[in-house]
Amino acid sequence: MSLDAAQRKALKALCGKRGKPELKRLFALIRAHNDRSLFAALAPARNPKSARDTLAGELARTLSPLVAPAAEKAELLVEHLARKHRRKLKLAPKGLAHATRALRTHFTDAQIRTGAESLMKDLAKLYDARETVV
Numbered sequence: 001m002s003l004d005a006a007q008r009k010a011l012k013a014l015c016g017k018r019g020k021p022e023l024k025r026l027f028a029l030i031r032a033h034n035d036r037s038l039f040a041a042l043a044p045a046r047n048p049k050s051a052r053d054t055l056a057g058e059l060a061r062t063l064s065p066l067v068a069p070a071a072e073k074a075e076l077l078v079e080h081l082a083r084k085h086r087r088k089l090k091l092a093p094k095g096l097a098h099a100t101r102a103l104r105t106h107f108t109d110a111q112i113r114t115g116a117e118s119l120m121k122d123l124a125k126l127y128d129a130r131e132t133v134v
């Protein structure tokens with residue numbers, strides 16, 4: 001099997017200025033392994049996944065009894081926190097994660113958590129199906 005001019009040129013470009021013993025080891029390695037494992041060895045390392053926002057997950061679990069889209073839940077939470085802390089917040093969150101990031105600039109994580117819990121308590125009082133006798 002002989003190589004044509006283009007193949008010879010490509011091989012010389014790949015080999016560079018490596019010595020004969022190094023090339024022999026490289027060729028033996030190529031013969032011993034399949035293409036998939038060689039490409040996997042040459043692939044750049046993947047970036048590790050960033051840690052998920054635990055507060056957003058906690059808020060989702062806290063507000064899960066609400067049957068509403070995440071954007072509506074986030075809007076309710078922002079309005080509730082603004083009322084509770086007597087602040088004017090001009091936030092239009094697209095979802096709970098977006099609301100969490102936006103609220104962190106104004107409140108601590110603990111304040112946001114307690115705000116979500118108090119929102120659920122307030123809604124439970126407003127829309128409780130049981131009648132109370134005074």
